[in-house]
Amino acid sequence: xxxxxxxxxxxxxxxxxxVTITCRASQSISTWLAWYQQKPGKAPKLLIYKAxxxxxxxxxxxxxxxxxxxxxxxxxxxxPDDFATYYCQQYNSYWTFGQGTKVEIx
Amino acid sequence: xxQLVESGGGLVQPGGSLRLSCAxxxxxxxxxxxxxxxxxxxxxxxxxxxxxxxxxxxxxxxSVKGRFTISRDNAKNSLSLQMNSLRDEDSGIYYCAxxxxxxxxxxxxxxxxxxxxxxxxx
Numbered sequence: 001x002x003x004x005x006x007x008x009x010x011x012x013x014x015x016x017x018x019v020t021i022t023c024r025a026s027q028s029i030s031t032w033l034a035w036y037q038q039k040p041g042k043a044p045k046l047l048i049y050k051a052x053x054x055x056x057x058x059x060x061x062x063x064x065x066x067x068x069x070x071x072x073x074x075x076x077x078x079x080p081d082d083f084a085t086y087y088c089q090q091y092n093s094y095w096t097f098g099q100g101t102k103v104e105i106x
Numbered sequence: 107x108x109q110l111v112e113s114g115g116g117l118v119q120p121g122g123s124l125r126l127s128c129a130x131x132x133x134x135x136x137x138x139x140x141x142x143x144x145x146x147x148x149x150x151x152x153x154x155x156x157x158x159x160x161x162x163x164x165x166x167x168x169s170v171k172g173r174f175t176i177s178r179d180n181a182k183n184s185l186s187l188q189m190n191s192l193r194d195e196d197s198g199i200y201y202c203a204x205x206x207x208x209x210x211x212x213x214x215x216x217x218x219x220x221x222x223x224x225x226x227x228x
Contacts, residue, residue, distance in 0.1 A: 001168075032212070034214035034215075036151075036215075038151075042220075043201055043218035043219065043220055043221060044143075044151065044201075044215075044218055045218070046206070046214055046215060046216050049206060049213075049214040049216075050214075055216065087150065087151055089151075089214065089215075091212040091213060091214060092212070093212075094153065094156075094165060094167075094212070095141070095153035095156070095212065096153065097150055097151040097152065097153065098150070099150045100150045100151075
C-alpha cells in the first residue's frame with residue numbers, strides 16, 4: 001500500500017503570506033497526485049490534479065509541483081477564504097489520502 | 107447542475123447493516139466511475155470503494171473488504187453501498203465522489219456529494 005505523509009499537520013499564517021504544504025509518498029507515484037481543500041462541515045473540493053494541473057475555477061494563487069515521492073502545494077498569497085484543511089491524495093495505486101494540514105489564522 | 111446527493115445514513119448497532127444511496131444528476135452517470143470516501147469524526151479522509159462505469163471493475167479498501175458491497179444502477183443514475191457487520195470504527199460521514207473524467211485509469215475525484223452520517227453505537 002502507498003502511504004502518504006503530509007507536513008506540517010497545522011500551519012499558522014496571516015493573510016498575504018506564502019504558504020507551502022509538503023506531501024511525501026512511501027513509493028514513487030509519478031505525478032498521480034491531487035490536492036483537496038476542505039472547510040468545516042463541507043465536502044472536499046478538488047484544487048490540483050496530476051501534481052500541477054489547476055482544476056477549473058480554482059484561483060491561480062494555488063499551485064502544485066513535484067513528482068515521484070515528494071510534492072508541494074503552494075498558496076502564493078493567502079486569502080481569508082483559504083483557511084481550511086488541505087489533503088493530498090495519490091491515485092497511482094488505488095487511492096490514499098494524507099492525514100491533512102490545517103491552515104489556521106496566526 | 108452537476109450534483110450528487112447521498113442518503114441512508116443513521117444510527118445502527120454494532121453488527122448491524124445499513125444501505126447508503128447516492129443520486130446523481132446533471133451529467134451522464136453511466137460514463138463515470140464512482141467512489142465512496144468516508145471521514146471519521148474529527149479525522150481525515152479514507153477511500154472506501156470504487157466501481158467502474160460498467161461495473162466490470164470493483165475495488166474495496168482492506169478495512170471494509172468482505173463486509174461492504176458497492177453497486178450502481180445506471181438506468182436510475184444511482185450508486186449504493188451496502189454495509190454489513192458494522193463496527194464502531196465505521197462511524198463517520200460517507201461521501202460519494204465522481205471521477206474527474208470518463209475513463210478506466212485511476213483518477214482524482216472532481217465531484218463530491220454533501221455526505222451522509224453513519225453512527226455505529228450501542
